[in-house]
Amino acid sequence: MVFKRRDRRPFWRIIVELLWPRGGWGRAARYVRHRLNRLPDPPHRIARGIFAGVFTTFTPFYGMHFVVAATLALILRGNVLAALLSTFFGNPLTYVPIGVAAMKTGYWLLDMEGRGPRPEDHTGLVEKFLRAGSDLWDNLMALFTGREADWTHLNVFYDEVFFPYMIGGIIPGMITALVMYYLSLPLITAYQNRRKGALKKKLATLKKKKAESHAK
Template sequence: MFKRRDRRPFLRLVLELFWPRGGWARAARYVQHRLHRLPDSPETIARGVFAGVFTTFTPFYGLHFVVAGTLAWILRGNIIASLLGTFFGNPLTYVPIGIASLRTGYWLLGIDRHEPHHKSLVASFSSAGTDLWTNALAWIRDDPTDWSALIGFYHSVFYPYMIGGILPGIITALVCYYLTVPVIRAYQKRRRGALNAKLAALKKKKAEGGARSD
């Protein structure tokens, strides 16, 4: 009943993941529109945005909504705004975000950033996901498991990424916070003004209608 009549080919679905219909500019305008209409104070909404943007600098792929929502709850921010804030991370920004976080982590932990055995960021996470799935199935079937590759991934990629993402994540999230507050405040003020003007016009029209009937 709710399925699309024109089922999109798999290739088109993949392409729209990297370039949505209408482009990323349209997607950004949609997120901005939704943020503007959230019924909360500018500071509360901005704290939610902070949580969402910061989460995109963490290596918890697949759990970003959960992490962002939890962080927003801790910060007393708007949870919906935190989910929208995670769109700061997308297929066009995840690679530079990951590289910045990973290199910062290597620097903070004193790890050689040019070790030849390091895979590319995408390949590392892809390989780790495959290993995790394979070992999970083996554990369910009571077959032998091998966690050595995942342990190596944790020490060489995941942990440095997690540590290194804190600093650039906080800086970027703070910039987004201080940009969001005045924008939301101005929008809400303009919207209240428009609603008050509409209400005043309706009252005036009603009063004029009553005077004519008299």
């Protein structure tokens, strides 16, 4: 195939580049910013797309962030590609503080209503993820083996992780997305105006040269 890589990357290298892309996350961020600036859409639509993408990174729907961001952008009448690019606001460097902010806010909101989780054990977050994944696999196998499904760990995961994360991500997600919206709107506007000015100047120069050639 024409676009197939000639050098097959080992699995460990793929994982490393997912966590730390070539050139680092700074270079990746500059690339995303460059693409956002050059999108052929009015600045307010691009900024709405950025809002949708950044807000999505504060939701616990991992693996579906592109779908959530695109849907939210369509609802807000924002640029869908801007929303997809802006989901890279969530990356291995930011997901830990995002998760901590969402979880702490979620526990705080639920405690205010007296609905805070009452864990029967004190297993860590990683252990809850692993146990929930084990339940999913075991229950999937139960469909073919006739064993009784057990949703205990999945229920614990929903009550103590997923639901607090989903509720708690709304406030920090809205604040961060609004900050990015109001920061990006004037920057994109200035960039597009500067680009239009450069194109007009270039066109005027070409017209002048063409008129001079005809005069000769």
